[in-house]
Amino acid sequence: VNPAIVTLTTDFGLRDSFVGTMKGVLLSRCPGVQIVDICHDVPPQDVRRGAMRLAAAARYFPTGTVHLAVVDPGVGSLRRAIALHVGGHYFVGPDNGLLSLAAPMTAADWSGIALTRPEYWLPIVSNTFHGRDVFAPVAAFLAGGGALGELGEPLTKIRSLALEDPVRLGDSLHGKVIDVDRFGNLITNVKASDLLGFGVDRIRIGEHVISGLSVSYDASRALVALLDSDGHLEIAVPGGSAARDLQLAIDTPVEVFSRADPSRGG
Amino acid sequence: VNPAIVTLTTDFGLRDSFVGTMKGVLLSRCPGVQIVDICHDVPPQDVRRGAMRLAAAARYFPTGTVHLAVVDPGVGSLRRAIALHVGGHYFVGPDNGLLSLAAPMTAADWSGIALTRPEYWLPIVSNTFHGRDVFAPVAAFLAGGGALGELGEPLTKIRSLALEDPVRLGDSLHGKVIDVDRFGNLITNVKASDLLGFGVDRIRIGEHVISGLSVSYDASRALVALLDSDGHLEIAVPGGSAARDLQLAIDTPVEVFSRADPSRGG
Amino acid sequence: VNPAIVTLTTDFGLRDSFVGTMKGVLLSRCPGVQIVDICHDVPPQDVRRGAMRLAAAARYFPTGTVHLAVVDPGVGSLRRAIALHVGGHYFVGPDNGLLSLAAPMTAADWSGIALTRPEYWLPIVSNTFHGRDVFAPVAAFLAGGGALGELGEPLTKIRSLALEDPVRLGDSLHGKVIDVDRFGNLITNVKASDLLGFGVDRIRIGEHVISGLSVSYDASRALVALLDSDGHLEIAVPGGSAARDLQLAIDTPVEVFSRADPSRGG
Numbered sequence: 126v127n128p129a130i131v132t133l134t135t136d137f138g139l140r141d142s143f144v145g146t147m148k149g150v151l152l153s154r155c156p157g158v159q160i161v162d163i164c165h166d167v168p169p170q171d172v173r174r175g176a177m178r179l180a181a182a183a184r185y186f187p188t189g190t191v192h193l194a195v196v197d198p199g200v201g202s203l204r205r206a207i208a209l210h211v212g213g214h215y216f217v218g219p220d221n222g223l224l225s226l227a228a229p230m231t232a233a234d235w236s237g238i239a240l241t242r243p244e245y246w247l248p249i250v251s252n253t254f255h256g257r258d259v260f261a262p263v264a265a266f267l268a269g270g271g272a273l274g275e276l277g278e279p280l281t282k283i284r285s286l287a288l289e290d291p292v293r294l295g296d297s298l299h300g301k302v303i304d305v306d307r308f309g310n311l312i313t314n315v316k317a318s319d320l321l322g323f324g325v326d327r328i329r330i331g332e333h334v335i336s337g338l339s340v341s342y343d344a345s346r347a348l349v350a351l352l353d354s355d356g357h358l359e360i361a362v363p364g365g366s367a368a369r370d371l372q373l374a375i376d377t378p379v380e381v382f383s384r385a386d387p388s389r390g391g
Numbered sequence: 392v393n394p395a396i397v398t399l400t401t402d403f404g405l406r407d408s409f410v411g412t413m414k415g416v417l418l419s420r421c422p423g424v425q426i427v428d429i430c431h432d433v434p435p436q437d438v439r440r441g442a443m444r445l446a447a448a449a450r451y452f453p454t455g456t457v458h459l460a461v462v463d464p465g466v467g468s469l470r471r472a473i474a475l476h477v478g479g480h481y482f483v484g485p486d487n488g489l490l491s492l493a494a495p496m497t498a499a500d501w502s503g504i505a506l507t508r509p510e511y512w513l514p515i516v517s518n519t520f521h522g523r524d525v526f527a528p529v530a531a532f533l534a535g536g537g538a539l540g541e542l543g544e545p546l547t548k549i550r551s552l553a554l555e556d557p558v559r560l561g562d563s564l565h566g567k568v569i570d571v572d573r574f575g576n577l578i579t580n581v582k583a584s585d586l587l588g589f590g591v592d593r594i595r596i597g598e599h600v601i602s603g604l605s606v607s608y609d610a611s612r613a614l615v616a617l618l619d620s621d622g623h624l625e626i627a628v629p630g631g632s633a634a635r636d637l638q639l640a641i642d643t644p645v646e647v648f649s650r651a652d653p654s655r656g657g
Numbered sequence: 658v659n660p661a662i663v664t665l666t667t668d669f670g671l672r673d674s675f676v677g678t679m680k681g682v683l684l685s686r687c688p689g690v691q692i693v694d695i696c697h698d699v700p701p702q703d704v705r706r707g708a709m710r711l712a713a714a715a716r717y718f719p720t721g722t723v724h725l726a727v728v729d730p731g732v733g734s735l736r737r738a739i740a741l742h743v744g745g746h747y748f749v750g751p752d753n754g755l756l757s758l759a760a761p762m763t764a765a766d767w768s769g770i771a772l773t774r775p776e777y778w779l780p781i782v783s784n785t786f787h788g789r790d791v792f793a794p795v796a797a798f799l800a801g802g803g804a805l806g807e808l809g810e811p812l813t814k815i816r817s818l819a820l821e822d823p824v825r826l827g828d829s830l831h832g833k834v835i836d837v838d839r840f841g842n843l844i845t846n847v848k849a850s851d852l853l854g855f856g857v858d859r860i861r862i863g864e865h866v867i868s869g870l871s872v873s874y875d876a877s878r879a880l881v882a883l884l885d886s887d888g889h890l891e892i893a894v895p896g897g898s899a900a901r902d903l904q905l906a907i908d909t910p911v912e913v914f915s916r917a918d919p920s921r922g923g
Contacts, residue, residue, distance in 0.1 A: 402839075403839060404698075404839035405696060405697065406696065406698035406838075406839055407838045407839055408695055408696055408713040409839075410695075411664065411666070411693070411694065411710070412714040415693075415715070415719075415722075418691075418718060419717060419718060419719045422659040423660065423691075426693070435841075435898075436840075436896065464896060466874065467874060468874075517885075517886040518874075518883070519873065519885055523717070
């Protein structure tokens with residue numbers, strides 16, 4: 126039988142000992158557990174981007190994986206601590222939207238618990254590090270085969286992030302940049318599903334106009350738009366960095382024009 | 392039976408191959424060992440902060456864990472290489488104080504060995520990378536169940552870091568900032584035990600005066616002082632970064648005034 | 658029996674979810690596999706430095722290890738995807754030179770396959786993330802004991818990096834800086850083997866002249882030259898950073914003069 130898996134997604138970075146401490150708690154409470162880092166460099170306190178990281182990676186893990194996520198500006202306040210079970214995966218973290226993209230309430234088999242039973246936590250709980258004191262012990266309990274229902278009271282609702290969808294105005298889609306990856310690629314909120322049957326003619330971002338979608342980072346072009354590996358429209362400078370070379374950042378508007386748009390003069 | 396655990400705490404960073412190389416040695420010499428990163432972003436050559444990272448995280452790991460730590464400005468010089476056994480945990484690294492906070496000589500069951508037997512090291516030992524050539528093979532030997540005593544000569548003393556304690560002058564405590572975490576929180580050398588029965592009235596740091604201790608990152612206040620998850624007095628800007636917003640850094644003096652302090656005019 | 662090992666060397670960094678996603682695929686396709694990070698902070702698109710990181714670390718891992726490497730500016734183009742078997746280790750990645758230092762074609766037992774059988778990949782293959790869609794499933798297959806030959810067509814040749822060797826002119830060797838590590842040490846392309854019987858008199862870099870080789874980071878000297886743990890000539894400022902303190906970077910010329918050099922006036 127293979128070891129249980131716990132993934133970690135946090136904004137703790139790797140220069141302090143927060144992540145190492147959580148791993149110690151996991152290994153102490155669930156000997157042999159396999160710990161896998163998804164990402165610890167979520168920008169500090171950025172719940173939205175933490176939620177995006179978790180949602181992008183979690184679905185590639187095997188059934189039974191426990192996903193422990195901590196981006197928690199409200200630690201020590203009245204925000205709830207929760208554990209969810211969706212699609213055969215467990216999710217543990219604060220109820221601030223962080224889990225809501227990976228484990229949306231709209232999922233058919235969604236179930237959740239408010240973590241209200243301190244007997245499953247560390248004996249002493251700080252007001253500043255629930256990753257260590259609450260979430261890691263709970264994740265270890267679930268990884269060891271414990272039952273979700275024991276951990277607290279059933280939930281009917283969690284805080285969910287409302288990611289802005291692009292707006293369609295006639296024959297154009299108005300979206301924006303929602304993330305920038307390590308390569309400087311600009312990730313937009315325009316999804317492949319938004320473009321089904323749309324017939325992309327050109328994309329405008331800042332002062333730049335890109336004609337049509339490329340199928341890859343086409344090195345013969347200075348600037349390309351393509352669908353990225355997660356199904357989002359992405360703007361890239363092949364061999365360079367769109368963010369740096371174009372001096373563009375998160376929240377920059379992006380417009381997609383369809384071939385039917387009369388202003389193209391076609 | 393669960394796999395043995397080796398933790399790693401270094402200043403090697405993750406942009407070179409030093410850490411990967413050490414992991415290869417560990418896995419070659421102790422197949423199946425579970426390797427856990429505590430922290431590799433200790434500031435280069437900063438023994439004191441490496442010791443703090445190790446001490447904060449190590450105690451959360453299960454009994455039998457081997458903690459391998461390398462922040463080693465004296466590699467290749469005459470500084471000793473050591474292995475310690477304290478509280479059921481093993482510690483391996485240079486004798487420069489790095490292990491002395493996690494495995495202090497004052498511990499009741501402290502025992503140690505100077506690593507003097509090259510037959511437990513790699514066949515060729517460089518003068519620049521003892522993490523690979525000496526410490527990783529020794530940690531693998533201990534993780535595989537080897538006996539500490541085989542590795543060298545018993546020690547009676549190691550180099551120990553003298554962390555400055557805060558000084559009490561009448562009704563005030565004079566400490567300083569000793570660390571800054573990823574969130575910009577200012578960690579001081581004032582510990583919870585220093586404040587027992589003290590009755591905190593206010594804290595002064597730089598030009599700022601904070602009244603009383605908060606119990607959490609109270610979002611209704613612009614600046615708070617609280618006891619952090621490791622028992623240190625911490626200065627924080629809720630939702631911001633104290634280091635950046637206040638432009639304060641390590642070594643900044645911090646004063647804590649008790650309610651009994653006559654200068655408060657109470 | 659111990660779990661199979663897959664190492665990861667990429668330029669994906671740790672701020673996005675690329676690495677976590679690949680780990681999910683590995684664990685889904687090869688339950689229980691032991692995943693070890695060699696390095697994810699290869700400078701973006703820098704195939705040469707990725708190849709150096711992999712070559713430095715890979716040989717310390719046990720026989721049977723699968724080394725998965727992705728620094729892949731040509732993803733989605735016509736560059737081939739390959740898997741190699743050399744010295745008892747497997748290597749999986751793009752055919753752009755990345756694997757060629759760790760698994761050189763000159764090795765006696767070299768064998769390779771062009772990855773041409775999509776039935777071993779994820780069902781849907783993007784044009785931007787072959788690490789997830791092609792390389793991780795193939796590495797998982799090999800880690801699970803699958804046969805290399807099933808994955809595609811035998812190779813007779815791969816793209817190999819031509820690292821510039823230093824040039825000998827009379828009694829001096831002309832090399833250059835090829836890497837800078839986290840400590841600011843300047844790593845050159847002059848190797849220990851280049852200096853066999855050479856009799857080093859002095860080293861010149863920028864405006865600095867260093868007399869003789871040191872055997873370690875000799876704290877009594879302001880600037881030293883020594884052979885590093887990987888067998889390269891290295892220039893270091895003990896206790897400081899040569900890169901920062903001397904303001905020198907990659908590609909800086911380095912000259913090594915032998916004792917036989919008449920210009921030394923000896």
